[in-house]
Amino acid sequence: MTPIVKFISALAMALLTAAPALAGGATPIGQWEVTTGEARYKISSCGKNGDLLCAKLVWLRADERTQDNLAVLNTYVVKGAESAGTNKWTGNVVFDGRAYEGTLTMVSKNYLKLKGCAGILCQTYELTRV
Numbered sequence: 001m002t003p004i005v006k007f008i009s010a011l012a013m014a015l016l017t018a019a020p021a022l023a024g025g026a027t028p029i030g031q032w033e034v035t036t037g038e039a040r041y042k043i044s045s046c047g048k049n050g051d052l053l054c055a056k057l058v059w060l061r062a063d064e065r066t067q068d069n070l071a072v073l074n075t076y077v078v079k080g081a082e083s084a085g086t087n088k089w090t091g092n093v094v095f096d097g098r099a100y101e102g103t104l105t106m107v108s109k110n111y112l113k114l115k116g117c118a119g120i121l122c123q124t125y126e127l128t129r130v
Contacts, residue, residue: 026109028053028089032127038064040130041077052080053089 033040038061046054055078060069081091087106102116110129115122 026106028104028106028112031058031130032112033059033130035126035128037061041127047080052082054079 028043029045031040031042039057040059041055042058043053043055046052054076056074056076057072058074060073078091081089084090084103089104091102091104100116100118102114104115105113107113112127114125114127116125117123
């Protein structure tokens, strides 16, 4: 699995809940693509009260269809996360034996910004609504 797909699979959607939304009712529920184009995720409500979001890796670009990446295709890479204020979510997820922490900010109804960290190493990713 390429590092970016693995990292995004572990983090990109670990950071979402359904509660706060942008003006106009925008929520992160829907389908999102990493701006570099290699993967898409479907975000949906989950949790006992539907107040969390889950994310499933639903599509990989042809050159990202490695054995490792295909093993997580159509599986939930996140099973819920919590609100950290208006248009911001934080969460943790364990993926491939590693723990990740991150923050997701919904910049607009069609643009998410993700900052994820594993230990002291951090990266920022951008996702757009499909």
